Every structure is written in C-alpha cells, then in structure tokens.
Amino acid sequence: MIKQVNRKEQTQKRHRRVRLKIEGTSQYPRLAVYRSIKHIYAQIIDDTKGVTLVSSSSKVKELGLKHGGNVEAAKVVGADLAKKALAKDIKGVVFDRGGFLFHGRVAALADAAREAGLEF
Numbered sequence: 001m002i003k004q005v006n007r008k009e010q011t012q013k014r015h016r017r018v019r020l021k022i023e024g025t026s027q028y029p030r031l032a033v034y035r036s037i038k039h040i041y042a043q044i045i046d047d048t049k050g051v052t053l054v055s056s057s058s059k060v061k062e063l064g065l066k067h068g069g070n071v072e073a074a075k076v077v078g079a080d081l082a083k084k085a086l087a088k089d090i091k092g093v094v095f096d097r098g099g100f101l102f103h104g105r106v107a108a109l110a111d112a113a114r115e116a117g118l119e120f
Contacts, residue, residue, distance in 0.1 A: 031118070058077055
C-alpha cells in the first residue's frame, strides 16, 4: 500500500528541512514568506530574540491591492517590506522561502525586495 502525502504536508516537510539550515540573527534577520491561495505574507524575524521586526502582506489596506494572490501583489508586498526594513536600518537578510518553491509569487516578492534595496 502506497502512503499518499498531500501538498501541504510536502510543503511543511520542505520547510522543516530548510529551517535546519537557516536562522535569522540580529545582524542578518530572516525574511520569511508564506503564500496562501488568496494572499501573500512576508515578515523579517530576529530568531535569537524571537521578535518580528517588520511585516507586510497583501491584506494591508494602504497598499490598495484588489487581489492578493497574484504576482503583481507579491511585487508590491516585497517593495513595501524592503521600504519598511530600510527605514528600521535593516539592510541584509537571510531569505526563507517557507518550503515553497522559489518560483512565481515567492520569486517576485524576493526580486522586488532586492530591487528596493534589501541584500540577500
């Protein structure tokens, strides 16, 4: 009998494997990305203190997004996160894709954050 594993379990398994290697410090905090079907979320976390330093998502009203589940929304969220991080004097981060493939919305968010001035 073959054990059937669903997509969410596969993502969680990849995320656990990635988190064994990636840790955010005070000097280089972790940029964590989570994407759902409707929205995309990103936050910069200092794992040594267990504190979220900066966060942004497609649910934020000030960004003026109609649909949060597309590549354009991911670009806006990435640029907004980078702007907030630079305002708090955070220049370099470690990217945590959260078990998601570096493709589509996750890659768009990362590229937009890089273009806005974050280094990773």
